[in-house]
Amino acid sequence: MKCKYCGVEIGNSLECHLCGHKQIGKTTCPVCFKLIYPYQEYCSNCGSPTIYRKDNTIKKVTPDIIVHSEQSHNYNTVSESYDYKKNAYDFKDSFKQLKDLNSMNYKETFKKFQSQPRKKNMRKKPKQKSFIKTFIGIIFGVCFIFIPVSQFVIHTITNIVQTTDEATSSFDGKGNTDLSSFNLKQDSSRGDYNQNFLNSDGGAFVYQNELYISLNDQLVKYDADFENQEVLEDSSCDHIYVDDRGCFYENYNDFIFLDSNAKRKTLLNDASHCYVLDQKIFYIRDDTLYCATIDENINVIDNQKIKDNIYEFTVDDQNQRILCTNTDYESQLIDFNGTTLKNKMNSYGDGYFIDGFLYYREYDGVYKSDLNSDDSEVVQEISDIYRFGVGKDEENEKVIVYSEDYDNALDAYSDDESYSLYDDARDFYVIGDKVIFFTYDDDYTRHYFISSYDGEYAPL
Numbered sequence: 001m002k003c004k005y006c007g008v009e010i011g012n013s014l015e016c017h018l019c020g021h022k023q024i025g026k027t028t029c030p031v032c033f034k035l036i037y038p039y040q041e042y043c044s045n046c047g048s049p050t051i052y053r054k055d056n057t058i059k060k061v062t063p064d065i066i067v068h069s070e071q072s073h074n075y076n077t078v079s080e081s082y083d084y085k086k087n088a089y090d091f092k093d094s095f096k097q098l099k100d101l102n103s104m105n106y107k108e109t110f111k112k113f114q115s116q117p118r119k120k121n122m123r124k125k126p127k128q129k130s131f132i133k134t135f136i137g138i139i140f141g142v143c144f145i146f147i148p149v150s151q152f153v154i155h156t157i158t159n160i161v162q163t164t165d166e167a168t169s170s171f172d173g174k175g176n177t178d179l180s181s182f183n184l185k186q187d188s189s190r191g192d193y194n195q196n197f198l199n200s201d202g203g204a205f206v207y208q209n210e211l212y213i214s215l216n217d218q219l220v221k222y223d224a225d226f227e228n229q230e231v232l233e234d235s236s237c238d239h240i241y242v243d244d245r246g247c248f249y250e251n252y253n254d255f256i257f258l259d260s261n262a263k264r265k266t267l268l269n270d271a272s273h274c275y276v277l278d279q280k281i282f283y284i285r286d287d288t289l290y291c292a293t294i295d296e297n298i299n300v301i302d303n304q305k306i307k308d309n310i311y312e313f314t315v316d317d318q319n320q321r322i323l324c325t326n327t328d329y330e331s332q333l334i335d336f337n338g339t340t341l342k343n344k345m346n347s348y349g350d351g352y353f354i355d356g357f358l359y360y361r362e363y364d365g366v367y368k369s370d371l372n373s374d375d376s377e378v379v380q381e382i383s384d385i386y387r388f389g390v391g392k393d394e395e396n397e398k399v400i401v402y403s404e405d406y407d408n409a410l411d412a413y414s415d416d417e418s419y420s421l422y423d424d425a426r427d428f429y430v431i432g433d434k435v436i437f438f439t440y441d442d443d444y445t446r447h448y449f450i451s452s453y454d455g456e457y458a459p460l
Contacts, residue, residue: 017363171441175458184224186432191354204429207242241276306338318356393433412453
């Protein structure tokens with residue numbers, strides 16, 4: 001896909017990385033509200049047709065006969081063919097012809113027609129054909145022309161089909177190591193949660209060395225060594241967050257709390273983009289940003305409207321700020337009460353907060369800013385960046401920058417080293433010192449993998 005403003009190739013991005021022009025707004029599935037990317041004809045979650053599946057009716061434009069004339073018509077057009085005659089719209093000439101027609105003497109005309117000499121039908125004698133020569137010619141053509149050409153065409157088509165099968169059958173679901181080689185030692189940070197929150201399609205979270213992940217339309221929990229797993233919810237889940245109280249997640253239009261005894265409670269209805277911060281739950285309902293307050297028993301005790309016409313947001317927990325995008329795709333910075341701190345800000349590509357700094361992408365890399373000034377700091381120089389995430393290896397005190405380019409290649413950068421993780425990753429979630437990504441096979445079935453930042457990965 002190309003940017004409609006400057007023409008640069010932007011893949012499936014909604015915003016041009018060169019000029020910043022927004023192509024179209026983000027679209028969600030009308031059935032399950034999953035994120036739909038441009039030109040995706042079917043929802044990857046429920047299979048429902050998307051708006052890109054609709055056919056646009058092309059209406060024929062009828063020329064205006066008042067202003068259309070022989071001089072103004074474009075005879076080079078290929079979409080319509082017109083048989084224009086000179087003075088075709090001159091009603092005076094047409095009226096004169098009609099008048100002359102009415103004044104004709106039909107009897108005299110008929111007599112003139114009868115007096116005209118009639119042509120005789122002259123039949124030509126058929127030529128003598130040599131059936132033997134014709135038969136020999138047919139045999140010669142079949143043996144020396146038709147059969148060799150047919151064999152060549154069949155051989156060519158077979159090679160094309162084999163080549164196509166080889167090209168589309170490149171998916172390898174084995175990974176390059178075993179799942180047993182992974183061990184979860186680091187929980188998800190607030191920054192990891194913020195990165196996952198940007199993605200409305202699934203999610204992952206590590207708490208007390210256990211992985212909670214939306215996997216194949218289920219909420220699944222793995223232990224630290226991936227030896228055991230438990231299905232917590234038998235349907236698709238988004239925006240997963242876990243703490244000592246239990247597990248919070250979105251389930252279609254509802255926001256759910258699941259305690260350690262698997263007791264399920266619905267906290268909010270008709271809500272999306274539900275974000276948990278201590279006793280607060282920020283969420284969007286009908287393009288309005290709200291903040292619900294819960295008590296120690298996980299009951300909603302207060303619900304306040306913060307801002308109207310909000311499309312998406314990311315939370316700065318350190319400075320109690322919210323960077324939000326309104327329905328006109330304009331960025332603004334507000335506090336937790338909805339007071340505007342900065343209005344009509346620059347567009348920060350897929351930006352989210354880590355420890356009070358906003359991390360965002362530009363066409364040449366990942367930057368961070370405290371938003372108190374226009375100054376920014378380069379985190380990692382990367383070209384052709386489409387999605388990014390920033391993780392930390394706490395044991396080795398390393399910062400890892402993950403980058404997915406426009407060809408879906410997922411790479412990791414740490415210090416001066418770079419690692420190639422997977423060449424066809426469609427999205428990813430940062431979980432501590434590891435990353436989870438998914439891809440599709442030839443039948444468009446989704447497959448999940450867990451990977452270390454040095455390139456070892458295994459299927460889940």
